[in-house]
Amino acid sequence: MPELEPMQIWERVQLIKDDTRFPLGVLISGSxxxxxxxxxxxxxxxxxxxxxxxxxxxxGAYGLERARAAGITAVHIDPAQYxxxxxxxxxIAASLEAHGVQLVVMAGYMRLLGNEVLRAFPQxxxxxxxxxxxxxPGASAIPDAFEWGVKITGVTVHFADEAFDRGPIICQEPxxxxxxxxxxxxxxxxxxxxHRMIVEAIRLIIxxxxxxxxxxxxxxxG
Amino acid sequence: MPELEPMQIWERVQLIKDDTRFPLGVLISGSxxxxxxxxxxxxxxxxxxxxxxxxxxxxGAYGLERARAAGITAVHIDPAQYxxxxxxxxxIAASLEAHGVQLVVMAGYMRLLGNEVLRAFPQxxxxxxxxxxxxxPGASAIPDAFEWGVKITGVTVHFADEAFDRGPIICQEPxxxxxxxxxxxxxxxxxxxxHRMIVEAIRLIIxxxxxxxxxxxxxxxG
Numbered sequence: 001m002p003e004l005e006p007m008q009i010w011e012r013v014q015l016i017k018d019d020t021r022f023p024l025g026v027l028i029s030g031s032x033x034x035x036x037x038x039x040x041x042x043x044x045x046x047x048x049x050x051x052x053x054x055x056x057x058x059x060g061a062y063g064l065e066r067a068r069a070a071g072i073t074a075v076h077i078d079p080a081q082y083x084x085x086x087x088x089x090x091x092i093a094a095s096l097e098a099h100g101v102q103l104v105v106m107a108g109y110m111r112l113l114g115n116e117v118l119r120a121f122p123q124x125x126x127x128x129x130x131x132x133x134x135x136x137p138g139a140s141a142i143p144d145a146f147e148w149g150v151k152i153t154g155v156t157v158h159f160a161d162e163a164f165d166r167g168p169i170i171c172q173e174p175x176x177x178x179x180x181x182x183x184x185x186x187x188x189x190x191x192x193x194x195h196r197m198i199v200e201a202i203r204l205i206i207x208x209x210x211x212x213x214x215x216x217x218x219x220x221x222g
Numbered sequence: 223m224p225e226l227e228p229m230q231i232w233e234r235v236q237l238i239k240d241d242t243r244f245p246l247g248v249l250i251s252g253s254x255x256x257x258x259x260x261x262x263x264x265x266x267x268x269x270x271x272x273x274x275x276x277x278x279x280x281x282g283a284y285g286l287e288r289a290r291a292a293g294i295t296a297v298h299i300d301p302a303q304y305x306x307x308x309x310x311x312x313x314i315a316a317s318l319e320a321h322g323v324q325l326v327v328m329a330g331y332m333r334l335l336g337n338e339v340l341r342a343f344p345q346x347x348x349x350x351x352x353x354x355x356x357x358x359p360g361a362s363a364i365p366d367a368f369e370w371g372v373k374i375t376g377v378t379v380h381f382a383d384e385a386f387d388r389g390p391i392i393c394q395e396p397x398x399x400x401x402x403x404x405x406x407x408x409x410x411x412x413x414x415x416x417h418r419m420i421v422e423a424i425r426l427i428i429x430x431x432x433x434x435x436x437x438x439x440x441x442x443x444g
Contacts, residue, residue, distance in 0.1 A: 132374055135357035149437035151394040152354055152376060172373040174396035179441060215371035219401060 025101035032063020037195035089114025137165035247323035254285020259417035311336025
């Protein structure tokens with residue numbers, strides 16, 4: 001956090017207290033390009049939301065820098081500092097709750113989220129995945145799809161549940177693998193779609209247009 | 223087969239002998255709507271091909287009727303009449319070879335094809351699948367995708383290999399599951415895409431625009 005003068009701190013406290021925008025918590029592990037898309041959409045007013053806290057399991061994640069640069073509280077919660085996976089996830093849930101978060105966004109968070117968080121935020125944890133789930137789950141979705149030789153892959157935003165990459169799907173978009181695509185150009189195309197879709201999914205949820213029935217997510221008209 | 227007068231038979235023999243169009247063999251198990259799309263494309267000249275033989279593992283498959291109505295040899299090869307799966311597949315390969323087939327099209331053929339056929343037609347057996355493989359392999363792809371709650375599914379045409387629904391992908395098209403889709407409307411949309419894609423895949427292959435490199439299928443410019 002940059003150091004602030006007492007007056008500035010008081011002003012910020014007032015600002016946050018008076019801020020009626022929807023409070024998001026964002027979990028990351030890396031560079032935070034999707035986090036940046038969310039921050040930008042909040043700042044431009046495209047999303048009537050604010051990022052209340054960013055949490056990373058990796059200390060050096062550049063996304064923490066992005067958050068701090070935008071004046072957002074950025075926390076490294078180190079799994080190694082906790083006795084077990086439950087305690088670690090309990091700490092995440094506690095931090096999210098302490099910052100008044102109402103929707104948790106996994107934006108490149110590369111660990112399975114524990115039940116401690118899922119139970120604290122029922123139907124309020126979403127995950128962004130760079131493939132058309134259930135195809136290519138896991139941490140290397142884009143190379144996996146590329147090596148498989150698919151002609152269509154894409155992006156999925158889904159509610160997180162206790163199984164990895166298996167919760168109800170909110171939205172999906174296809175991305176075509178063109179003849180001259182390399183892994184790098186495909187990654188670039190997918191990331192571009194991700195940035196757009198994560199903002200759109202958050203918008204649908206915070207404007208209360210999303211409902212879940214079994215595994216099917218319904219989107220009501222805007 | 224309709225009964226033919228000797229002169230008609232002779233005329234047909236001459237016709238087939240002189241027919242330089244690419245000879246296809248089509249394997250089916252059911253109603254044969256994709257077979258019909260192929261027959262129509264051959265008759266219209268969209269495909270410079272002819273269906274040399276249609277083989278079904280099911281005696282009552284309506285696709286056999288469609289073939290006969292178009293003057294195409296239609297054969298029921300009954301798995302129960304063979305000592306084992308290898309012998310059954312050997313009979314399929316023998317029938318395809320006897321009819322001079324150069325490309326085998328699995329169009330709603332609901333059994334795993336044996337190595338006897340794959341080895342007789344190397345890189346010349348293709349399969350049509352109503353999902354974006356590797357998502358939703360198997361015999362109930364459309365209901366499986368619908369029940370999963372995906373927002374994007376689609377159609378795949380791929381080279382068959384020894385693993386079910388896993389060979390190199392020639393082409394894929396996405397199909398969006400809309401808010402008001404039922405299983406029936408989704409099936410109708412997917413079947414429409416299937417009819418178009420199987421013809422397109424055959425066209426790419428018989429015009430020698432398709433090459434395989436590992437798991438990646440390259441399509442050269444037309």
